[in-house]
Amino acid sequence: MSAALSPSLDEAETRRTRAMAALGEKPDGVVEAIAATAAVTPAEILALLPAGAATQAPEAAFEAIWAAMTGWGEVLFIVHTDDIVLEAEGSLPAGSEGHGWFNIHGDSPIGGHIRKENCAGITFVDRAFHGRRSCSVWFMNRKGAAMFKLFVKRDAARELIAEQLARFEALRDSYA
Structure with missing residues (x-):
């Protein structure tokens, strides 16, 4: 980042203080x-x-993480912008690069084209969400926002699906 775009130490500390308070x-x-x-x-x-x-996890792990998650079964795929929180449930199809995109296709409601080059890294998130444990994988862009997120699904009792949770933890731990 250039000096003109990089925040001063005071500004960075002010941002951190606001973030911690929120x-x-x-x-x-x-x-x-x-x-x-x-x-x-x-x-x-x-x-x-x-x-x-x-x-x-580093951005270079995009394809390896994606490939590992194709075996998880049905996941919750979320795209969250200022205007919409779009949720799609389905298995994660395999993907391949072509024409400048990471193309996902297969027999799933999850499909499309991802500008993989915009991925700055992947974050495995394991935290409470409204009082319940939530586990997700965030593909982060260079602006500090999620391009999209993939969540470990819940069963009928609203508990995280044990097999999927174990796969999440193993994949996450491989990057810890």
């Missing part, structure tokens, strides 16, 4: 809402979570 008010709330309250990015909120709650 997170303290609603520690199990929607990360994007907490970030908006503090006028920071979701990545800045994730960076403040307690040890083990947000595990980082």
